[in-house]
Amino acid sequence: MKSLKNNIFLLLFFCSTLMLSSQETLADRFEHKIIAGFNIGATAPTSIPEEIRSIDAWWPQFTPQLGYNVTYKLNQKWGLGSGITLDYKGMGTRARVKYIYTNIVIEDGSNNALEGYFVGKNETTVKLAYVTIPLYATFNINPKWQVRGGGYASYLFSGKFYGTASDGYIRVNEPTGEKVDITEASFDFNDKLRNFDFGVLLGAERKVNDRFGIYGNMNWGLTSIFPSNFRAIDFNMYNIYLTVGLTYKL
């Protein structure tokens, strides 16, 4: 899938190079921008598992996106875009869960955790800091509007995933196992996070004047934030974030 996409980019690139008119220099075809925005969204399962009974609260974290974008104009309509951004993604949620299979580390400094089915309340805070390189095709609908589609690759350089399990109980190993009341226990999966994320990017930008523009990008992660062998959370969670912000043309 990805290689197909790359091939299309390459094809477009070569076609446009052939059509390059003699008086236009290569540098003229590049457009450089500084971007600053906010990521709003959730790190969540794409389909809510039946174990999550209600989502009682959601709150954002301070999650800016700052970076540099470059677009290469293939022709009047089409272009290729990339860049490098510092991408913070995060949120907090409070949910009521039933029989969520999880583990709670009871003894400090030990890898042993009480594993089983938890029923109760869960509060989770996610703070992920990525360096992201996007790659996308751009299409100018008119002089003001540009839409884009492509993908991104992110490297996690700092990540936090922690929270509490409370007001409930855990059944050890099996639903008929020992019942342990959990008034409040904390969990911390910071060092279990996967350190990369690949996803799909779809967005649009509107020119406000010669220098400024506003943009909105949907970034949909296709890689679960935890590796598949991580069992404490039994379902995949993806970064699903909308970025809105300003662009400044250099």
Next chain:
Amino acid sequence: MIININNMKFKILFTSLLALSLFSSCIKDEPLNKEADIESFSLPDSILINSVISDNKVTLVIKGTDYKKLAPQVVVTPGATITPASGDTLDFTNGVTYTVVSEDKKYSKVYTVSVTSSISLKFDFEDWFMEGGLWKYPALDDDMWSSANQGIMMAKLGKVDVYPTRSTEDAFSGKHAALLETQRGGTFLVAGYVPIFSGSLFRGAFKLNMASPPQSALFGQIHPKESGKPIHMTGYYKYAPGDTLINRNGIVPNKVDEFSIYAVVYKVTKGSEGLNEYLNGENILTSDKLVGKAILEDRSPKDKYTKFDLPFVYTEELNYDLYDYKLAVVFASSKNGDFYEGAVGSKLTVDNVEVVCEYELN
């Protein structure tokens, strides 16, 4: 620079992107219950004295000795089914086995139910077994007794070589006695640093409270009027304190560990409601519900079996018209174990304990 956020096109784009970002499906139907517990097992107040439910066992204490036609009301996990059914009249002379199947039909639990007509107050600590499911810990056959073994098993995920409370062949009489030995603790999330685990054995129940371990011990079993007023507690014990007394701050210098042997009588709400009222490790000796205490004050080491005979001292008379009462008997190898102080290796051995009661003649 003017940014016209109200621009229609941008608004549509923004809204559709936001909609995309919402979850692709909503909250699903609630999963069926997976648990298969007996939550309560009862007989009419007129005949039921006590009902103790543990992992796979129910013990009923009733008035009278006719076990042939009892029709207990059983409450199970919502949605679960039980056979024989709740309310069925059964003969309990040789015990009855009940099977509970969870609402989702995937899990089941078997309980054996036995009925006795008296709460024994003579304890020889002869019969022990390994209790539990996946992991097991030593427990007395008489399920009126509990220890913190279960909590230590959970905290250590079953990786315990020797439990603090167990049987020993070093008995005063018979084959076994109860041995309580203080062990090294650990640092636990929520509870924090717990320097020691005291050996403990008590009449009552244990329900692990990770936030406050001392509250896990639920002391006391119902003491019906028919059993009489406790006047003495007798028994035999040995005690060898561990070398170094420690607490959360480290070593406690110039102090030797001490054990606890005591019994208390406290009042609870009259009727079946009172069965669920307990004093715990934090308030067992200070609660205003206490009416009588029998405490062994000499806590010095004893290398040979030594007899104790403790009179109950009452602060108010028992009044069964107003209250029901519970009797707690407590042994611990480190008396301040509930407050995280003790010496690793302190050993208390107890055998042949009896609570002697006085019967009213009127």
